[in-house]
Amino acid sequence: MKKTILLFALSALFAACSEDDAQPVQAQNEVDIENKVLLLKVDLLTHAFEGGKELIFPEADGFTIETDYLSPGDFGNITLKYAEVDQMIFDGTIHWMGLGNMNYPENLDAPETFSIVEDAAEMPALSGFELVSYGNEGITVPIEPDHQLIWNSIDNLTQVKAYRQSNPEAKVHLFLYTPSVGIGNPEEWDWYVILKN
DSSP, X not given: OHHHHHHHHHHHHHHXXXXXXXXXXXXXXXXXXXXXXXXXXEETTTOOEEEEEEEEEOOOSSOOEEEEEEOOSSEEEEEEEETTTTEEEEEEEEEETSOOOEEESSOOBOGGGSOBOSSOOOOOOGGGEEEOOOOTTOOOOSSOOOHHHXXXXXXXXXXXXXXXXXXXXXXXXXXXXXXXXXSOOGGGOEEEEEEEO
């Protein structure tokens, strides 16, 4: 009798373990359909890929980038928000005759942590790119982007290819972060490429 009870208990334990083992597969499938935004940093002058961050948001219909810009009298700020969910994508300070810094995300994943593919993602037509404006103050981007050089720096990233395949009609947003203005130093400026899955 004791053997029967022990055998039954072990069977139940193995069955419970099997159910737990199935959970990560289901969770992985859920991750694949999450609402994600990829933020990638590209140096303004060298066009070197300098890292990035994948951000996960609640489900939403549409993707609009809303800008909150505080012009730097001495100190300013720029915040980019995912308007449909009212959550931050980027936040950074801007200094007049100084150097601001990125506050959000707190850090970026290093370039070497991104996997690459042999067959790079095809560059969208120029109409597929959109510059992120600085808001209602009539501020224009001081430097026109070289779309080809920016794209060449990220086109072989596995995530870029996956994002473009899952959402080929989405705009590729380009945001120029200038943490120093006045006698600003373009060596401190970066393009941020923003992709939506």
